[in-house]
Amino acid sequence: MSSRFREHLEEALFPxxxxxxxxxxxxxxxxxxxxxxxxxxxxxxxxxTWGNAYGFGQVLYKATTLIFTGxxxxxxxxxxxxNVGAESQLAAGGFVAALxxxxxxxxxxxxxxxxxxxxxxxxxxxxxxAIPGWLKVKYGAHxxxxxxxxxxxxxxxxxxxxxxxxxxxxxxxxPEIRAGGIARLDSFIPAFHGSAxxxxxxxxxxxxxxxxxxxxxxxxxxxxRAVGLQPEAAEYGGVSVGGIWMxxxxxxxxxxxxxxxxxxxxxxxxYEEGFAGGAGFLGIAxxxxxxxxxxGVVLAALFFATLSQGGLAIHAFVPKQMVEVLQGVVIxxxxxxxxxxxxALRQARKPVAA
Amino acid sequence: MTGxxxxxxxxxxxxxxxxxxxxxxxxxxxxxxxSLEVRPSEIHAxxxxxxxxxxxxxxxxxxxxAPDAGTMEVNGRDVTGWSTSEAIAAGIxxxxxxxxxxxxxxxxxxxxxxxxxxxxxRFDYAAAVAQVEKLSKETGLAVPADRxxxxxxxxxxxxxxxxxxxxxxxxxxxxxxxxxxxxxxEVRELWTVLRGLRDAGGTIVLITHRLDEVVEIxxxxxxxxxxxxxxxxxxxxxxxxxxxxxxxxxxxxxTSRDEASALGAPLTGEIEPGFHxxxxxxxxxxxxxxxVIGSRNTRVVDGVTFSIRPGEILGIAGVEGNGQTxxxxxxxxxxxxxxxxxxxxxxxxxxxxxxxxxxxxxSHIPEDRHHRGLILDYSVTDNLVLGRQEEFGSRxxxxxxxxxxxxxxxxxxxxxxxxxxxxxxxxxxxxxxxQKIVIARExxxxxxVLLASQPTRGVDVGAIEFIHxxxxxxxxxxxxxxxxxxELKEVLALSDRVAVMYRGKFSKIIPAAEASEESLGEYMTGxxxxxxx
Numbered sequence: 001m002s003s004r005f006r007e008h009l010e011e012a013l014f015p016x017x018x019x020x021x022x023x024x025x026x027x028x029x030x031x032x033x034x035x036x037x038x039x040x041x042x043x044x045x046x047x048x049t050w051g052n053a054y055g056f057g058q059v060l061y062k063a064t065t066l067i068f069t070g071x072x073x074x075x076x077x078x079x080x081x082x083n084v085g086a087e088s089q090l091a092a093g094g095f096v097a098a099l100x101x102x103x104x105x106x107x108x109x110x111x112x113x114x115x116x117x118x119x120x121x122x123x124x125x126x127x128x129x130a131i132p133g134w135l136k137v138k139y140g141a142h143x144x145x146x147x148x149x150x151x152x153x154x155x156x157x158x159x160x161x162x163x164x165x166x167x168x169x170x171x172x173x174x175p176e177i178r179a180g181g182i183a184r185l186d187s188f189i190p191a192f193h194g195s196a197x198x199x200x201x202x203x204x205x206x207x208x209x210x211x212x213x214x215x216x217x218x219x220x221x222x223x224x225r226a227v228g229l230q231p232e233a234a235e236y237g238g239v240s241v242g243g244i245w246m247x248x249x250x251x252x253x254x255x256x257x258x259x260x261x262x263x264x265x266x267x268x269x270x271y272e273e274g275f276a277g278g279a280g281f282l283g284i285a286x287x288x289x290x291x292x293x294x295x296g297v298v299l300a301a302l303f304f305a306t307l308s309q310g311g312l313a314i315h316a317f318v319p320k321q322m323v324e325v326l327q328g329v330v331i332x333x334x335x336x337x338x339x340x341x342x343x344a345l346r347q348a349r350k351p352v353a354a
Numbered sequence: 355m356t357g358x359x360x361x362x363x364x365x366x367x368x369x370x371x372x373x374x375x376x377x378x379x380x381x382x383x384x385x386x387x388x389s390l391e392v393r394p395s396e397i398h399a400x401x402x403x404x405x406x407x408x409x410x411x412x413x414x415x416x417x418x419x420a421p422d423a424g425t426m427e428v429n430g431r432d433v434t435g436w437s438t439s440e441a442i443a444a445g446i447x448x449x450x451x452x453x454x455x456x457x458x459x460x461x462x463x464x465x466x467x468x469x470x471x472x473x474x475x476r477f478d479y480a481a482a483v484a485q486v487e488k489l490s491k492e493t494g495l496a497v498p499a500d501r502x503x504x505x506x507x508x509x510x511x512x513x514x515x516x517x518x519x520x521x522x523x524x525x526x527x528x529x530x531x532x533x534x535x536x537x538x539x540e541v542r543e544l545w546t547v548l549r550g551l552r553d554a555g556g557t558i559v560l561i562t563h564r565l566d567e568v569v570e571i572x573x574x575x576x577x578x579x580x581x582x583x584x585x586x587x588x589x590x591x592x593x594x595x596x597x598x599x600x601x602x603x604x605x606x607x608x609t610s611r612d613e614a615s616a617l618g619a620p621l622t623g624e625i626e627p628g629f630h631x632x633x634x635x636x637x638x639x640x641x642x643x644x645x646v647i648g649s650r651n652t653r654v655v656d657g658v659t660f661s662i663r664p665g666e667i668l669g670i671a672g673v674e675g676n677g678q679t680x681x682x683x684x685x686x687x688x689x690x691x692x693x694x695x696x697x698x699x700x701x702x703x704x705x706x707x708x709x710x711x712x713x714x715x716x717s718h719i720p721e722d723r724h725h726r727g728l729i730l731d732y733s734v735t736d737n738l739v740l741g742r743q744e745e746f747g748s749r750x751x752x753x754x755x756x757x758x759x760x761x762x763x764x765x766x767x768x769x770x771x772x773x774x775x776x777x778x779x780x781x782x783x784x785x786x787x788x789q790k791i792v793i794a795r796e797x798x799x800x801x802x803v804l805l806a807s808q809p810t811r812g813v814d815v816g817a818i819e820f821i822h823x824x825x826x827x828x829x830x831x832x833x834x835x836x837x838x839x840x841e842l843k844e845v846l847a848l849s850d851r852v853a854v855m856y857r858g859k860f861s862k863i864i865p866a867a868e869a870s871e872e873s874l875g876e877y878m879t880g881x882x883x884x885x886x887x
Contacts, residue, residue, distance in 0.1 A: 217755070219747040226740065229731050235688060236718070236726040237741035238709030 012296065016289050019333035026329045027322070034318045041314050045323075048313020049306045055313065057185060057195025061267065062305035063298075064197075065090070067204040068259030069283025070290055070297040071211050072125075072252045076143075077292050078215055079248035080228035085132060085147030086256040087280025088154035089125040093257025094264040095158050096124030098271035101177025101264070102166075108179045117180035117265055118203070118258065125257015126250045128154050133249025137242035143249070151280075159273050173272035182266040198266030207255060208294040215294075224248055256280060285331045291338060368427065369394040369526055369557040370415065375424035377410050384410040386581040387424070390559075392526075392574070394429075397548060397558045399568040399589070402578035403601055403840075408561050411578070412528050415559075416448040417441035428526070447519025448528045453511050455518075457504035461497050462486040465518050489517055494547050509540035516547070526557045531675075533567060545571050563673040565594035577601055598875035602842060637661035637697075638834030639685075639803045644694035646677070646684045653692070654680040656858035662803070662834040667825065669837045669849030669866065671874050677858040678838045679721060682807045685836070686718045687711045688726075699802050712741055715802035719792055719809050721838070727792040728780045735762035735776035738795050745799075769794035770820070786817035797824055804828060807838045822848060842871045842878075854878055 028038040049055045069086040076083035083089075100120035104113050132146035159172075166174050182199050186192040215221040226234035227244040235241050263275045286304055290296030304327065311323035370392040377385040385407045392398040400408050413419045415426065417438040425434045428444055436444075455464050462482045471481040486499045495513040503511060512532060519527060529548075533541045548558055548571065562568060568575060569589060577585040577600040585600040640661040648654030655677045662668045670678055683689040685696060687708040695704045698714045706714065720726040728737050739746050739758050746758050762776040771783070771790045780788055789809070796804065806825065810818040825848055829835060839845050845852055846866055853863040854877035862877045 213752075217753060218751050219743045219753055220751060222736070222743050222753055226729050226732070230725075230729050232726050233729045233740065235708065236686070236720055237743070238707070238712050240707070 012291055012293065015337035016291070016296075016300070016334055018337055019289070019330050022333040023326050023329040027326050030322055030325060031318055034322075036317050041317055044314045044317065045306075045310035049310045053189075053191035054193070054195050055309060057192040057197035058309045059302065059305045060185070060201050061196040061198070061262065062308055063301040064201045064204045064262040064266075065259045065279040066282060066286050066301035066304055067201075067208060067298055068262070069256050069280050070286030070301050071208055071294060072256035072259070073283045073287035074290065074292040074294070074297055075211060075215070075224075075255060076248055076252040077287060078228045079224045079244055080231060081133075081136075081245060081248055081252075082144050083129065083132075083147055083249065083252045083256075084144055084284065085128060085150050085154075085253070085280070086259075086283045087276050087278070088147075088151040089128045089253040089256035090259045090280045091158055091276045092128045092154055092260075093121035093125035093254075094260025094275060095162075095271050096257070097121035097180070097260055098174050098177055098264045101180040101269075102175060104177075104179035106178040110180070113179035114182060114265070117177075118261060121257045121260045121264075122254040123257070124260070126254035129249045129251075129253015129256070130246070133246045136249075137246050155276075162271065162273055168270075171272075172274070173268070173270045176269045177265070180265055181269050182261060184266065196267040198262070200262040200266040203258070203261065205298065207258060208298050211255070212294040220244075220247070256283070282327075285327065285334075288338065289330065289334045368392060368430070369396075370426070370428055370559070372411065372415065372426040373424055375411060375414060375426070376422040377407075377414060377419065378422055383581050385414070385421070385424075387583075388578060388581060389424075389583045390415075390576055391586070392557060392559060394557050395552055395555055396573040397552050397560060397571055399572035399575045400559055400561045400578065401563070401565070401568055401575060401597060401601060406578040406601075407581040408578055409530060412448065412530065412559070412561065415441070416446055416528065442522055442524075445523055445525035446528065447516075447522060447524025447526070449512070449515045449519060449530065449532065451530045451532075453515055455503045455511060455514060458502060460500055460502055461506070461514050462499040464503055464514055465489075465521050467518075469522065486517065486521070489521060493517070493520060494550050495520075509536055509543070512536070512544075513547075520551075525555070526559070527551065528559045528561075530561045531563065532560070533562060533564065541567070565597045568597060569594055595872070595876060599872055602871045602875050636663060638664045638699055639836070640695075640697040641685065642695045644681065644684060644696070645692040646680045646689055647692045648680060652858075654858050655684060658694075658855075658858075658860055660853060660860065660863065662836060664802070664832040664834050665829055666851070667829050667835040667837055667849045668863075669839065669845035669852045670855050670860075671839070671842055671845045671852055671878055672855035673878050674840055676855045678807070678855055681855070682718075682721070682805050682836070682838060685805055686716065686720075709741075709744070715800075716805070717796040717799065717801035717803070718805045719796050719807060721807035721811065723785075723788055723792050728788055730781035731779055733777050734766065734771065734780055734783070734791055735759060737780045737791050738762050738765050738776075738798075740795065742795070742799060765794040765798050768798065786813035789813045789817065789821070793821055793824060797828060802833065804833055804835045805838075806835055808840060809837070810839070810841070810844060842874060846871065846874075 031038045031041045047055075049059050069090055072086045072089065073083055097117045097120045101113070101117050104116065128150065131150060132141070132143045135141040135146050136143050162172065162174060168175055184192070185197040185199070186195065215225060223234060223239040224244050224247070226237060227239060227241050231241045234244070259279065264271050268275075282304060286297055286300045289303065290298070290300035307323045307327055311320035314320065314322070368391050370390060372388070372390045375385045375388045376383070388407055388411050390400070390411060400411070402408050410419065414421050417436045417440060420435040425432060427433060428446065433440070433444065456467070459467070462479070465486050466482045471478045471485065473481070483499045486497070490497050490499070495517050497510055497513050497517060503514060506514065516527070516529075532544060536544065548560075552558060560572060569592065572589045575585075575587040575589055575592065575597065576583055577587070577597060579601060587597070642659050644655055644658045645653055646655035658681060660668060670681075672678055680689060684691055687703075687706065687710075691704065695702060697703065698711065698716055701714050703711045703714050703716075724730060729740060732740070735758060738761060743753065746761070747753050759776065765771070766774050766776060769790045771787050771794065780791060783791070789812075793809070809825065810821050813821070822844075825835060825837070837845065837848055846869060849866045851863055852866050852869045852874065853860045854874055855861070856877060
């Protein structure tokens with residue numbers, strides 16, 4: 001059994017590690033093209049992130065949102081769906097959570113207010129996720145197209161509501177919420193002072209554990225993975241494929257929506273236009289590098305958060321866009337090496353017969 | 355010089371001459387010294403059971419595959435192992451069973467695709483339409499040149515395929531089961547066209563299962579069996595029965611019914627000749643007037659009625675593609691019914707879904723284990739509970755891992771699945787062992803009715819014997835089994851009664867004791883018709 005386990009682990013880790021190596025080599029070449037020493041730049045990158053409490057706090061903060069969006073994308077992929085809408089699901093979750101936080105009485109204790117706001121975030125995201133799910137099941141509309149288009153619609157709608165109805169004058173954000181705020185880590189560990197890291201990271205980790213149990217230990221997860229791998233065989237096994245797709249999109253949206261709490265409840269205490277800032281899209285890369293496994297997603301989220309925060313630390317030596325190039329290289333390298341993607345590409349190459 | 359001239363004359367007698375063709379795929383010898391001789395300007399029928407090697411031979415002719423051994427000549431020229439483009443240039447046109455058309459383009463665009471008429475730099479669509487209409491008129495293949503292929507009927511799409519090959523200058527036309535998808539009037543139209551092409555000097559090779567068609571349309575016949583050419587006949591004076599005998603061979607059935615009793619499986623009582631479903635209140639499954647509409651809007655299952663008693667195997671014989679797949683899927687709940695009723699153990703399941711029918715006591719060995727029967731990336735252990743997830747779950751929605759592993763261990767041992775390791779992905783097992791997973795899951799649980807579709811397809815001899823034994827044991831335990839198999843011998847060896855399915859209907863239900871391969875073969879190919887009801 002243990003050797004089998006090691007085999008699985010190797011198979012799971014190998015592609016991302018190779019991708020990382022390729023990215024490092026590309027990074028070296030880039031850094032040298034700026035006339036800098038790769039060793040110095042990488043040292044700075046690490047010192048600016050894992051090397052001090054503030055930097056580490058920022059990594060945790062950035063990783064939190066990515067864990068949620070990465071889990072959201074992974075869950076959908078497990079059901080055979082490609083959810084490109086995590087960006088707007090994330091925004092909608094944050095928005096609805098902020099609305100509920102604004103509406104609650106300031107005297108309401110956190111133990112009541114926080115769960116209500118979490119629920120609101122999940123519902124907000126799940127509504128945005130349910131639409132492409134329903135359109136796919138009912139009319140066969142492809143979820144990739146619908147989620148992409150819905151991103152524009154939902155983000156524009158949220159911006160409109162905030163700008164027209166509830167923003168604080170001269171700003172793009174809502175007033176501060178009165179209840180449901182999540183404590184920052186620096187209120188327990190002073191060293192984190194100034195970083196946005198907050199207890200949402202724990203909720204993210206609990207969510208990752210819950211997704212793992214759901215996918216690998218529950219009946220519904222068994223059915224969901226079956227639908228993702230072979231819908232015809234799942235159907236033969238008595239599983240309603242449409243029902244699973246609907247469920248997967250609702251759950252995927254709910255998880256992305258929950259990601260909104262990190263910024264809205266944990267950091268700023270208000271909803272601000274554009275707060276998602278691409279974390280939904282980066283969730284796709286996190287899912288890919290994390291091989292759609294909750295543990296992998298957590299690690300990949302930490303990795304991408306490190307790159308993103310590290311970009312700031314090395315800005316004095318090389319443009320911070322360099323880390324974006326590195327991100328791109330990692331994604332490409334993983335995409336070419338993971339079996340899931342290779343299989344999808346193979347299928348796309350198959351000729352179509354009328 | 356004179357010698358070679360005579361040889362040349364001898365050679366030119368044939369439009370196609372293939373000799374001693376061998377072709378092996380892995381362990382399968384698709385062609386073993388197969389030969390084919392087709393004279394110019396004749397319609398030549400190539401017949402044989404599934405897997406007899408007809409399609410492989412035609413793929414070699416069309417240049418899609420190179421033969422391992424043997425020679426081929428077209429119009430006297432040695433063309434052994436040529437490429438598809440060489441074959442097309444030499445005037446060979448192949449019309450595949452599955453159409454290769456671009457649905458969003460018009461008929462004219464599809465036909466000229468790759469050889470478009472141009473005006474300067476631009477595609478001259480008007481010229482394309484004119485050329486297609488001219489060709490259409492010359493050949494009698496009526497097609498709407500301006501319509502999108504997606505809007506065409508199957509018959510029209512097929513005509514477009516034929517025109518496509520003719521547009522490329524085909525003089526030798528190969529048609530792979532062209533009538534499988536056509537309605538009778540469309541078939542008659544096709545015959546008129548093919549005769550016209552022949553009379554204009556074309557040569558046609560027709561692959562088909564339907565012997566009445568062979569006799570009607572062809573000038574000469576080549577019969578293949580197990581990769582070899584077993585007979586060459588001139589059509590005039592040949593009867594479908596003669597062809598059927600050549601197709602199935604003369605060997606006696608492998609396993610006899612005596613063997614079943616030797617195994618201790620008591621055969622259920624005498625089969626009443628006047629048996630009628632409504633007479634029997636004890637039937638385990640009762641199906642009445644089942645109609646299923648297929649993807650092409652045809653009645654693929656067209657009013658099928660039957661019932662099976664506990665402890666009885668009803669075998670369905672028939673050439674594949676006559677509605678067996680759709681019938682089984684409709685019974686399992688995987689395909690919507692147009693009309694009809696299904697009762698399992700007296701319980702009407704017509705409106706129920708797959709899971710509910712499983713609850714009602716239905717087990718199903720699907721014909722395609724890679725597509726439906728297994729999730730190839732799931733472990734053997736997980737595959738052994740596919741469709742039984744409710745049974746192995748708790749009320750809170752969790753799966754009981756311990757019970758799932760116990761079940762796996764027990765079934766791997768009982769059904770001798772190798773290697774005996776539940777954690778391996780099903781993908782990595784051999785075909786026979788993969789099939790054993792399906793058999794173990796579907797027969798290792800409590801059930802009343804089993805749909806067994808091609809239960810031994812692609813498995814080795816040892817596994818076949820094992821599966822047959824399990825089926826007989828299940829019958830002895832009082833299960834009702836509906837068996838569909840492309841292997842006539844298997845149907846005859848296992849069944850108590852045999853139904854022949856032809857074009858969506860049961861053309862005949864007879865006690866297996868009264869059936870022989872030859873008599874069934876005639877019903878299977880439609881050369882003899884009799885309504886079961």
